[in-house]
Amino acid sequence: xxxxxxxxxxxxxxxxxxxxxxxxxxxxxxxxxxxxxxxxxxxxxxxxxxxxxxxxxxxxxxxxxxxxxxxxxxxxxxxxxxxxxxxxxxxxxxxxxxxxxxxxxxxxxxxxxxxxxxxxxxxxxxxxxxxxxxxxxxxxxxxxxxxxxxxxxxxxxxxxxxxxxxxxxxxxxxxxxxxxxxxxxxxxxxxxxxxxxxxxxxxxxxxxxxxxxxxxxxxxxxxxxxxxxxxxxxxxxxxxxxxxxxxxxxxxxxxxxxxxxxxxxxxxxxxxxxxxxxxxxxxxxxxxxxxxxxxxxxxxxxxxxxxxxxxxxxxxxxxxxxxxxxxxxxxxxxxxxxxxxxxxxxxxxxxxxxxxxxxxxxxxxxxxxxxxxxxxxxxxxxxxxxxxxxxxxxxxx
Ligand code: HEM
Numbered sequence: 001x002x003x004x005x006x007x008x009x010x011x012x013x014x015x016x017x018x019x020x021x022x023x024x025x026x027x028x029x030x031x032x033x034x035x036x037x038x039x040x041x042x043x044x045x046x047x048x049x050x051x052x053x054x055x056x057x058x059x060x061x062x063x064x065x066x067x068x069x070x071x072x073x074x075x076x077x078x079x080x081x082x083x084x085x086x087x088x089x090x091x092x093x094x095x096x097x098x099x100x101x102x103x104x105x106x107x108x109x110x111x112x113x114x115x116x117x118x119x120x121x122x123x124x125x126x127x128x129x130x131x132x133x134x135x136x137x138x139x140x141x142x143x144x145x146x147x148x149x150x151x152x153x154x155x156x157x158x159x160x161x162x163x164x165x166x167x168x169x170x171x172x173x174x175x176x177x178x179x180x181x182x183x184x185x186x187x188x189x190x191x192x193x194x195x196x197x198x199x200x201x202x203x204x205x206x207x208x209x210x211x212x213x214x215x216x217x218x219x220x221x222x223x224x225x226x227x228x229x230x231x232x233x234x235x236x237x238x239x240x241x242x243x244x245x246x247x248x249x250x251x252x253x254x255x256x257x258x259x260x261x262x263x264x265x266x267x268x269x270x271x272x273x274x275x276x277x278x279x280x281x282x283x284x285x286x287x288x289x290x291x292x293x294x295x296x297x298x299x300x301x302x303x304x305x306x307x308x309x310x311x312x313x314x315x316x317x318x319x320x321x322x323x324x325x326x327x328x329x330x331x332x333x334x335x336x337x338x339x340x341x342x343x344x345x346x347x348x349x350x351x352x353x354x355x356x357x358x359x360x361x362x363x364x365x366x367x368x369x370x371x372x373x374x375x376x377x378x379x380x381x382x383x384x385x386x387x388x389x390x391x392x393x394x395x396x397x
């Protein structure tokens with residue numbers, strides 16, 4: 001290894017980690033030279049006892065909260081590793097438009113601000129806000145095909161975790177930032193007449209695209225990703241008050257993972273319709289190849305079995321549009337773990353048609369019970385000039 005590379009590596013490494021102050025000193029010292037008078041280089045971030053600055057990791061760069069659409073849905077493109085989903089009730093005398101506008105200001109104050117409001121770097125913190133069927137107004141709810149979820153199979157309903165008026169989802173690479181932001185916003189909302197109905201923290205492995213769920217299968221393979229797909233499937237079109245809004249469905253789905261995993265791997269793969277190792281379809285090809293729902297074995301059996309989850313949920317089978325699934329795993333203890341299902345779509349029907357089809361028969365759903373559930377209209381984007389909810393909450397009907 002050359003002297004050049006020996007000396008340039010620490011410079012490059014430190015600059016990548018964001019330790020820029022030491023760069024000038026080090027680069028002034030040519031390879032192999034020493035300058036005893038030069039100050040000792042700063043310790044690399046993470047090597048000392050203090051917290052690592054969020055900016056050190058490019059994946060944790062600040063995500064703008066302001067814009068024509070809210071953050072936490074398609075920005076950042078790679079979902080952060082941690083979330084807290086909280087659902088609130090809004091008291092009858094609360095002015096919802098005022099509450100939302102205030103919430104928007106609070107979100108702008110939290111996101112992207114290093115240490116200012118959280119005592120910790122906000123990093124890539126995002127906050128996504130939606131309103132339930134009540135606060136969104138009847139006309140608005142009707143415009144998106146309603147926001148009331150019907151009853152489905154395998155539900156354990158309780159008043160404390162079903163429905164709700166306001167969704168606040170915080171997501172961040174730093175779990176503490178996600179929880180701190182949730183705590184701050186909940187206190188703020190409580191002071192203005194909103195009380196927490198239910199809340200769930202979630203996590204997902206690092207990495208973009210599909211990541212493994214608690215059954216060990218890559219999840220999130222088939223999802224709208226390009227701008228054209230997201231405009232078609234997720235964002236409500238303009239012009240008009242709902243331009244840039246979307247419908248969110250949030251459900252806590254407990255999975256009987258021990259029972260599912262007690263099956264042979266082949267049986268597990270048949271229940272999903274994809275390989276556990278890399279998510280490749282059972283109809284053949286690699287992980288990014290589409291499912292071939294018509295492919296059959298020599299004996300005439302479907303390669304993606306009739307009750308495989310990926311077949312049952314496929315939009316061609318459900319006759320619905322596509323949804324953007326952006327869920328997280330959760331674990332409240334060995335008896336209560338599963339998927340904090342979060343999907344974004346233009347209309348509620350995309351979710352209900354899919355769920356009905358899963359209820360009619362799905363070899364994965366036999367192991368799944370919903371224990372919390374709600375749907376919301378995620379408000380259009382906002383900024384310092386355009387208040388959150390300003391385009392539609394002011395004109396409720
Ligand atoms: C605990 C519950 C669930 C688990 C563990 C789960 C897991 C999976 C997995 C592993 C895949 C295949 C890989 C992929 O394309 O992402 C998949 C696909 C899919 N799931 Fe689920 N899922 C669950 C519940 C649901 C629910 C409740 C819905 C909607 C009502 C849903 C909708 C879909 C859709 C639309 C696809 C893609 C189908 C395709 O076009 O190939 N899933 N899910």
